[in-house]
Amino acid sequence: VLEKGVLGGRLHTLDMEGATYEVGGSVIHPLNLHMKHFVKELGLSVASVQDGLAGVYNGEEFVFEESSWSFINLLKLLWHYGLNSLRMSMWVEDILDKFMRIYRYQMHDYAFSSNERLLHALGGDDFTRLLNQTIDEAMQKAGFSQKFINEVVCPVMRVDYGQGVTINAFVGAVSLAGVQAGLWSVKGGNKLVCSGLIYSSKAEVIPGTVVSIEPKTRTRRGGEPVKLYEVTYNTSSGLTGDTYDMVLIAAPLGRKLANITFRNFDPPIPEFPNPYHQTVTTLVHGRLNTSFFGYSDPQAFHLGAIFTTDNPKLFIHSLSVVSPAGDAATGGKLPLQSAVWKVFSKEELTKEQLNLLFSSYDSVKVKPWLAYPQYSPPEKFPPIVLHEQLYYLNGLERAASAMEISAIAARNAALLAFHRWHGHSASVDQEDLHEKLKTEL
Ligand SMILES: Cc1cc2nc3c(=O)[nH]c(=O)nc-3n(C[C@H](O)[C@H](O)[C@H](O)COP(=O)(O)OP(=O)(O)OC[C@H]3O[C@@H](n4cnc5c(N)ncnc54)[C@H](O)[C@@H]3O)c2cc1C
Numbered sequence: 134v135l136e137k138g139v140l141g142g143r144l145h146t147l148d149m150e151g152a153t154y155e156v157g158g159s160v161i162h163p164l165n166l167h168m169k170h171f172v173k174e175l176g177l178s179v180a181s182v183q184d185g186l187a188g189v190y191n192g193e194e195f196v197f198e199e200s201s202w203s204f205i206n207l208l209k210l211l212w213h214y215g216l217n218s219l220r221m222s223m224w225v226e227d228i229l230d231k232f233m234r235i236y237r238y239q240m241h242d243y244a245f246s247s248n249e250r251l252l253h254a255l256g257g258d259d260f261t262r263l264l265n266q267t268i269d270e271a272m273q274k275a276g277f278s279q280k281f282i283n284e285v286v287c288p289v290m291r292v293d294y295g296q297g298v299t300i301n302a303f304v305g306a307v308s309l310a311g312v313q314a315g316l317w318s319v320k321g322g323n324k325l326v327c328s329g330l331i332y333s334s335k336a337e338v339i340p341g342t343v344v345s346i347e348p349k350t351r352t353r354r355g356g357e358p359v360k361l362y363e364v365t366y367n368t369s370s371g372l373t374g375d376t377y378d379m380v381l382i383a384a385p386l387g388r389k390l391a392n393i394t395f396r397n398f399d400p401p402i403p404e405f406p407n408p409y410h411q412t413v414t415t416l417v418h419g420r421l422n423t424s425f426f427g428y429s430d431p432q433a434f435h436l437g438a439i440f441t442t443d444n445p446k447l448f449i450h451s452l453s454v455v456s457p458a459g460d461a462a463t464g465g466k467l468p469l470q471s472a473v474w475k476v477f478s479k480e481e482l483t484k485e486q487l488n489l490l491f492s493s494y495d496s497v498k499v500k501p502w503l504a505y506p507q508y509s510p511p512e513k514f515p516p517i518v519l520h521e522q523l524y525y526l527n528g529l530e531r532a533a534s535a536m537e538i539s540a541i542a543a544r545n546a547a548l549l550a551f552h553r554w555h556g557h558s559a560s561v562d563q564e565d566l567h568e569k570l571k572t573e574l
């Protein structure tokens with residue numbers, strides 16, 4: 134495993150006031166079965182994520198504020214949005230049900246040679262349609278009101294993916310799943326899953342930045358030719374390289390991303406347009422300036438999570454009280470006392486902007502990310518098989534970026550590489566797997 138930075142990549146923590154906080158991938162869905170399996174196998178502990186009371190701010194006022202009474206919330210939702218909220222849960226559930234088919238396919242060792250085939254095997258033409266239209270279009274067609282889409286759906290897209298309702302409807306549904314009940318995280322930091330898996334697999338970790346990959350043919354002692362890949366990488370002691378039978382690229386490709394050059398491939402490996410969206414995570418230990426949000430009396434302010442609608446005047450996507458990685462959440466209980474807030478924004482916050490948001494603060498930590506794809510349906514997927522034994526995992530992120538998606542893509546690539554190496558064509562790209570496995574079990 135060649136790693137240019139810190140093991141974990143976009144799973145990363147920063148310390149503040151003696152505690153550790155997630156600043157990259159933070160929440161995991163209760164039905165993310167690979168992630169669940171990893172923490173169990175590695176003996177890691179988990180904690181449930183409980184956010185504080187949430188409100189939706191439109192730049193002038195809160196258009197929705199959660200109450201601590203669930204019955205009142207239900208009435209509020211019905212009053213503001215009729216049955217939209219209930220229908221949305223069913224809409225997301227239907228997509229999740231189809232998504233869950235992947236676990237059965239992978240349990241039976243089936244693999245797919247393209248991202249399109251994998252997604253089609255899960256949700257058929259319904260998933261293809263979701264990937265070809267915006268969440269706005271899909272939900273309008275499904276009969277959701279524009280007010281609900283603007284005031285509930287859009288704020289969730291903004292907190293999760295820093296983008297509005299123009300993102301594809303599949304990642305939109307994943308994003309809505311990302312605010313469902315039962316979310317959890319790994320005690321000590323989600324990145325422990327990555328280091329744990331690497332060490333338990335006994336892989337050798339080489340600190341180095343891969344700069345190029347080139348196919349080579351060498352001759353064995355017996356005289357027969359063998360095809361290999363020469364991987365050149367930069368280390369602290371300079372440029373070096375190794376040859377491998379098989380290479381899996383597990384980082385987003387692109388000049389501003391992994392920036393790997395493919396040398397002397399015939400035909401050449403094309404460049405895929407793969408823009409990634411910048412999101413800046415800022416941790417602030419301080420007191421919120423509630424009057425910025427229209428509350429002149431701080432005592433009257435009870436929210437621990439502020440979501441925002443799509444208003445160009447707003448310079449933040451969201452703001453929420455966070456608990457140390459994996460601790461039982463205090464989110465929302467102490468929003469006005471000195472708390473650690475996590476702010477998501479497109480650009481790094483200026484001093485003036487921090488002074489608008491906080492009446493006082495004593496520490497600030499900033500982590501800018503090229504976080505996830507800039508979604509723009511219809512989504513075009515890069516190939517998984519770049520060359521005979523050269524595989525690329527992160528193309529599946531164009532459907533949706535999440536820890537579980539990377540785990541699914543990784544397992545698929547491992548199965549695919551194994552089957553192609555051994556010529557097991559019956560285990561690759563099987564049609565109607567859902568129906569076949571129904572009768573098999
Ligand atoms: C702010 C933020 C919040 C998020 N929140 C959530 C969330 O709550 N829940 C969720 O499920 N997902 C979330 N995600 C998404 C999730 O973090 C990612 O989808 C997932 O971690 C991607 O994992 P990966 O291993 O595919 O890629 P990465 O984590 O990007 O790993 C790629 C690795 O490759 C290394 N690398 C890159 N180029 C080279 C090179 N040339 N040579 C050597 N090494 C290289 C990198 O250093 C990195 O370690 C969030 C992401 C961000 C940024």
Ligand SMILES: CC(C)=CCC/C(C)=C/CC/C(C)=C/CSC[C@H](N)C(=O)O
Binds near residue numbers: 159229232
């Ligand atoms: C893949 C499936 C079926 C579900 C994953 C759902 C999920 C956990 C989505 C979250 C994706 C995401 C990019 C969240 C970013 S923000 C997370 C959190 N609210 C925070 O404030 O850090």
